[in-house]
Amino acid sequence: MRDNLIFYGIPETDEENCEDKVKIFVQEKLEIHQNVEFHRVHRMGRKVPNKVRPIVAKFVLFKEKEMVRKAAYKLAGDENKQFGISEQFPREINEKRKKLYPYYKAAKQQERKAQLIFDKLIIDGELFTPDESDEEEENGNNLNLPLGRHTDPRLSAAAAEFTPRPRGGGRGGSRRRPGRRR
Known part of the structure; x- marks a missing residue:
């Protein structure tokens, strides 16, 4: 779920290609003109009449996911209030x-x-x-x-x-451990 974003408010049609819909949304509404790649894109839940289901998109690159997530502020305003983007959590x-x-x-x-x-x-x-x-x-x-x-x-x-999580570094391989020599 680390690489997933949920897109809300994108209109739903029969026989749609969710990946193309998300790519168009990212280009038009978020003004990101770089090609964004996905592993998988699909609607959540069962289809209910007169209700728009959110779309889950799993990004290939975490960097691209963060770029899209950080551009979500562009959805503020009256003309885009039906749209939203959030991270997917467990x-x-x-x-x-x-x-x-x-x-x-x-x-x-x-x-x-x-x-x-x-x-x-x-x-x-x-x-x-x-x-x-x-x-x-x-x-x-x-x-x-x-x-x-x-x-x-x-x-x-x-x-x-409360102690905050350490930032960056992954497994911490670059840190020096006590008692070990280089």
């Missing part, structure tokens, strides 16, 4: 994201800096984890969000335990 991460999304939305409404990265929610630079009592709330307006930095003890404790 089911477990999607479930966690669904639980965190109301908190993300509430933080944005409070004009706070919020990021939903994989299955983690970061509000004002600190990791946020909801209480079990918070999870019972269904209305995003009454969510128990911290008021500011370091005001919620849950945030401070969670931030202290």
